[in-house]
Amino acid sequence: MLTTDASPQGWGATQIYVNQIELIQHDCWNKKKVEMISNVKEIKAIYYGILRFEQVFKKIQDQVILRHSDNTTAVYDIGKWKEKESLIERIKQVFYLVKRLKLQTTTIHIPGKLNSTTDSLSRLC
Template identity: 40%
Template sequence: MDRQKAQAAKLRGWNTRMIMNKMAIADINWWISKLRTNIPAQLIQIPPQMTMTTDAAPREWGSTLEKELEMIAIAHEIWNKRQVKLSSNNREIKAITQGLRSFPKTLKNSRVQSLAIRSYNSQTV
């Protein structure tokens, strides 16, 4: 159908009628049936159950995990030679992923469905 539409627009311009073949009509009918059976779902925003705060310094990263303003876990490491050379934005993103990888049991055991992530770099969150 896209090919037919492009060809008609090229030959006769955008403000014109075109005759579609049976295959294109079948495609349109398929999409119409999908739209009719679509059941809209509302996204539910769950308040954060925990907060992970991260920071990436030039030589190391750190992350804390808090629940109800109480620190329940902490993780930190020194960057390796390759990571030290990364841009500050990349180190901040890496600090977030390293933080998440540091707390899997705590997050799983607490059955966390919503986690707030705080970073000192607003571009990473």
């Protein structure tokens, strides 16, 4: 299970691994990305979360990944490919990364109060 979040400062991701071990990743936005709108940041957080855990996903025998996001727009946009042209390119990045890793994914919305770990990680900058 991959959970992601983005904040104005950065992004965070957690991955539940074998024996319920929680792996974490986070990073700060560079000067260019700080200016991105929040929906772009949320989609980028999903992309970076998958990318940073690439080696983990390659080891997992069950290639079905459940992605959690507390941003309903990002969940809808990725699921339906419905958004402005500027976001479609970001959604394509996620799609092609998932395809390259041969993952089957489902993205679902979770309430922000249940996303506290990744929310905190995204604000460590």
